[in-house]
Amino acid sequence: MSPSRTTPPVESATAPPELVGWLAELDQDKLYRLLRARPDTAAEPPPQSLGELAERLLRPGSATAVLRRLPVPCLQAAEALCALGDGPVPWSRLAQLLDAGAGERSAGLDTALTALAGQGLVWRDGQDRLYPSPTLRQVWPVPLGLGAPLAELLAEAGSAELRELLTAHRLPVPVARRDRLAALAERLSDPEQLAALLAEAPPGVRALLLESTGDGEFGHSEFGDGQCGAPAVSAQQAGLAAQWAHERGLLIPDQRGYGPSQVPGEVLLALRGPHWHPPFDPVPPLPELYPVGEAEVAREAAAAATAFTTQAAALLAACAANPPTLLKNGGLGPRELGRLTRTARCEEPLVRLVLECALAAGLLISGGGRPGGRREGQSARTTKRAADLAAEGGPLRLTADYDGWRLRPPAEQYATLVVAWLTLPFTPTAVLDQQGRSWPALVARPASPSCRHARRGLLTAAGRLPAGHGAARAAGLGRLIAWHRPQADQLPEQDWPFAAVITEAELLGVVARGTLSPLGAALSGYSPEQPGALREAARRLLPGATDRARIGADLTAVVAGPPTGRLAALLDAAAERESHGTASVWRFTAAGIRRALDGGRSPQQLSAELAAAADLPALPQPLAYLIADTARRHGRVKVLASGCVLHGEDPALLAELAAHRGLAALRLRRLAGTVLVSAAGPEQTLAALRAEGYAPVAEGADGLLLVDRPATVPPQRGSTPARPPRILPTSSELRRLAAHLLATTPPPGARPPVTETELAAEAPRLTRPEITRLSRALRLDQPVTIEYLTGHHTITEHTVTTLTLDPPYLHACHRTTPTTPITFELSHLYSVLPPPEARGA
Structure with a gap:
């Protein structure tokens, strides 16, 4: 990977003193909440001072990631604040720009600024002045369609040039260069003073400024004042207008000498006048609502969660009984997906959803023997998907964690899968790539953090609907998600915004009747350190598992409600599952009974376990006959696993080999006078025989001799070692860090290394x-x-x-x-x- 050309990064060599001072004024609880909102800034090694924390808060990658979690009014307020300059901006000036000086809009602006401050993107001093993070300028290099600010355009201007500009405005000239820039910016950003200045301007100045492009550059081809209704000016007048604007800082020439001149953003904003306001939407769009009761929501959520958990157990049991084969390039192809769909009797979107959640939860393992899942708090950037690593194909198998998962109550099974869904880096039921081709299931896809933000946006949007009401249409809920998470990507094949995310949430019972269910509310507040609330909500809604089955004379077993893991494992081992849901049905067949015997159960043990599960003294006669008949034929032909076969024409020589003490490690077994079986492989067996003085030869499956040639070792290519994961701190660690930072006072002027x-x-x-x-x-x-x-x-x-x-x-x-x-x-x-x-x- 080659280094990439990017926008110039924000200089974070020294954190602004205003930010460090603002952090120092926070109490321990507020600083803890800031660290919890930005846990990457507290990752190992933790910051040792408020100055170092401030530096981490300004890192572009960390700050821009936060913006994906913020709603529309926060982004609108942050962009407007950037348009007003890099220095302190009075709250009243921002409120005037956004037309949010009073009422509901004023309250919405305060809410947005509080949210931005909670993420360390904006801070306020005691004089009600706002300071935007320098990183925001990198996100919005041209805020509100304005040009670069005056300070940026005059970054290389000398003191003499600034003196001339101030003199042209008949302003006093301060001593410090920074003060000269501030005085000039204050003059040009005031609409009234700019209007008075333009009233004295020669013809064509206003037209020249208004014809600038959205990024501050202007075209030199025409200088007509069509936007203002003024007549076009001549080329001579245009030249005089440009000179006059240059002399007063209304038009800044390129400092390198060859680029176009630009109009400062402050001037463009002032030209729009005091009655122009950029968009500001502090109130979310309310979708069409209809009344719903809490009992209705809980009932529908319980039914959906129960069906999902039951179908997930059936699907994973099918994978255990007959592991599907991965494609050579990774993932499950249409054939295997179709087989699983028919076996588990569920739709393909549900199959994809279950498999992806199971892989993320560590219940599946690839053909290469690599489990899925990741440690809680591990960076998703360092996580390898199991299917990605299994590029050689092979079976998709279940892990040891699955053995424990299938024995847990349905509520705990559900909690494991729904938490995995919340952290998936893509939308599993969205099956089309950018070229319109279908993704194989479990294939490595490009990770998209916005998918997680879309799920969080759904939980927030559905949870903030008026009490007792749900969204009448999913499309309305999708538009509400777009307000809460405007930077979350929408998939092109969807019929309405975030349709796939909403559908998945309904399948999981997270959303029911157009609103957030009790399961969704518990998932919204889920924390790995305190998982009890989600499990308790699932226990209240999902029915308890039963360990009893009704076994009939028609060779069926019926379980009313979800079966326990042990009962399901027993019936899956000895019968074929025919249906699942409120009641699950299994049918006993000779193949199923043979499968149970192959698993190590004796006929007597299998009969006893089934009778105990049915609470019967003896099994129905047809089932007992089926077990006895299958057991009679079971094992009549035996298959021996061996490393290799030795054969020759001299029985005495083979008898000598079988009795040779030096070959005891091979565990040679005589099957016939001229045939031995070795427990070791061909290479190990050949080496042992040659070490004892014999002269064996290797033979292929076709009976031809194999020629032993030295293998050519290909040159080894160095691999890039995986970067160690950055484990995010826990809540208790963040609280201790907040206390430590506030108690640590760095020396004046010290810069954190x-x-x-x-x-x-x-x-x-x-x-x-x-x-x-x-x-x-x-x-x-x-x-x-x-x-x-x-x-x-x-x-x-x-x-x-x-x-x-x-x-x-x-x-x-x-x-x-x-x-x-x-x-x-x-x-x-x-x-x-x-x-x-x-x-x-």
């Missing part, structure tokens, strides 16, 4: 001296040379500066082209060297 422990975890190829060199370069902004391992297993060399750490990435700029940013994956860093001049290169 980039910890070498963190770099060692993210870049496993680097040696300790190289990690120290990279840490120093990050801390002191020193140039280094990076050797980078690409996806083609070639090494490229880059001398870079302006480094910014954003795990799992490292942003930098090439020293020869400082305006061209480049992004490296830390796990692909091969070595870190001093710059060429330090090496004498």
